[in-house]
Amino acid sequence: GKGEYDHYMLKEIETQPTALSNTIEGRIDGGDVAFEALPPGSFDSIESVQFVACGTSYHAAMYGGQLVREAGVRADVLRASEYESTAGPVDETTLVVAVTQSGETADTLDAVRHAAARDARTLAVTNVVGSTAARETDDAVYIRAGPEVGVAATKTYSSQAVTLALLSQRIAGDVPDATPVADRAAMLEALEALPAHVETVLERGRAETLARELLDSDSYFFIGHGLGHSVALEGALKFKEITYEHAEGFAAGELKHGPLALVTEDTPVFAVATGSDDDEKTKTNAIEAQSRGAPIVAVGPDDQPLADVADAHLPVPDTHPVWAGLLANVQLQLLSYHAATQLERPIDKPRNLAKSVTVE
Numbered sequence: 001g002k003g004e005y006d007h008y009m010l011k012e013i014e015t016q017p018t019a020l021s022n023t024i025e026g027r028i029d030g031g032d033v034a035f036e037a038l039p040p041g042s043f044d045s046i047e048s049v050q051f052v053a054c055g056t057s058y059h060a061a062m063y064g065g066q067l068v069r070e071a072g073v074r075a076d077v078l079r080a081s082e083y084e085s086t087a088g089p090v091d092e093t094t095l096v097v098a099v100t101q102s103g104e105t106a107d108t109l110d111a112v113r114h115a116a117a118r119d120a121r122t123l124a125v126t127n128v129v130g131s132t133a134a135r136e137t138d139d140a141v142y143i144r145a146g147p148e149v150g151v152a153a154t155k156t157y158s159s160q161a162v163t164l165a166l167l168s169q170r171i172a173g174d175v176p177d178a179t180p181v182a183d184r185a186a187m188l189e190a191l192e193a194l195p196a197h198v199e200t201v202l203e204r205g206r207a208e209t210l211a212r213e214l215l216d217s218d219s220y221f222f223i224g225h226g227l228g229h230s231v232a233l234e235g236a237l238k239f240k241e242i243t244y245e246h247a248e249g250f251a252a253g254e255l256k257h258g259p260l261a262l263v264t265e266d267t268p269v270f271a272v273a274t275g276s277d278d279d280e281k282t283k284t285n286a287i288e289a290q291s292r293g294a295p296i297v298a299v300g301p302d303d304q305p306l307a308d309v310a311d312a313h314l315p316v317p318d319t320h321p322v323w324a325g326l327l328a329n330v331q332l333q334l335l336s337y338h339a340a341t342q343l344e345r346p347i348d349k350p351r352n353l354a355k356s357v358t359v360e
């Protein structure tokens with residue numbers, strides 16, 4: 001049950017440190033990445049990767065896809081519902097990774113079946129042991145987040161993104177000519193500290209006050225660049241899903257190609273920072289919105305350029321840039337939760353939505 005918590009969503013947000021510890025457990029092995037089902041050499045014959053997913057799982061897949069590409073391996077992240085028209089040719093050198101919390105999403109199952117029928121190698125990254133995705137794919141990797149009851153995916157997003165980041169390094173170790181991230185030891189060390197860093201975000205969250213201050217806005221924008229882009233999309237999806245307010249996520253650089261026309265003093269912009277070079281682009285575009293009157297909220301570490309210009313800041317502890325976006329996302333989960341609570345929304349069962357979407 002939800003015990004002392006008012007909602008499953010809050011419980012699931014607040015138990016992310018434990019979920020993440022379980023996700024990581026036994027998978028970091030002397031500076032390398034180990035997966036029970038995928039011993040070294042598993043991806044020797046793979047030349048490219050396609051991630052297929054829907055909704056929040058798609059945003060986690062974007063995270064993983066970027067890390068696979070940074071390792072020098074061709075990787076596409078495809079919306080499962082558009083798979084047939086966007087996938088292009090696949091064969092036995094293509095690894096198709098179905099990212100699905102439930103393992104039962106019809107669009108995702110359909111995409112992976114389509115790929116399997118064309119000889120692709122298939123892998124499920126899922127939370128549910130024995131789910132259809134786990135049974136029908138060649139291999140399965142479990143995110144080990146524990147059951148998630150709230151319709152809004154929270155802890156499972158964090159556990160998916162971490163699992164996919166680890167998978168990116170496992171793939172990089174096998175695929176010919178791929179190169180694991182240069183500072184992998186530092187990255188993995190920072191991952192071991194991630195559960196404690198999430199705990200810090202939960203303890204120091206300022207999202208509740210900020211949610212109250214901004215509640216009368218017309219629309220809520222979320223922007224970011226690189227890994228921060230996928231976090232911005234996820235922040236906006238969660239916000240609209242449980243508050244019923246209009247929210248939209250953008251690549252920071254896209255703002256000036258249209259959406260800026262909507263920006264006024266009543267459209268707060270949440271700018272996701274990761275503590276990497278990506279933040280400069282986000283800052284430049286945030287300033288464009290700010291000069292049209294929009295309040296800017298920096299979401300990320302203290303030591304990054306957005307913190308200087310922002311009107312408000314949702315801080316996260318310093319960490320490796322690969323993980324900072326996941327900490328920023330916890331702040332955005334809290335923001336959505338508190339905004340929805342103040343608006344007296346039902347939280348765990350938003351209107352019109354189902355936890356597991358088994359129709360196409």
Ligand code: M6R
Nearest residue numbers: 055056057100101102105152153
């Ligand atoms: O079970 P899945 O991960 O395949 O579900 C995919 C989406 O339906 C799901 O992530 C949805 O977007 C969430 N409710 C968003 O919070």
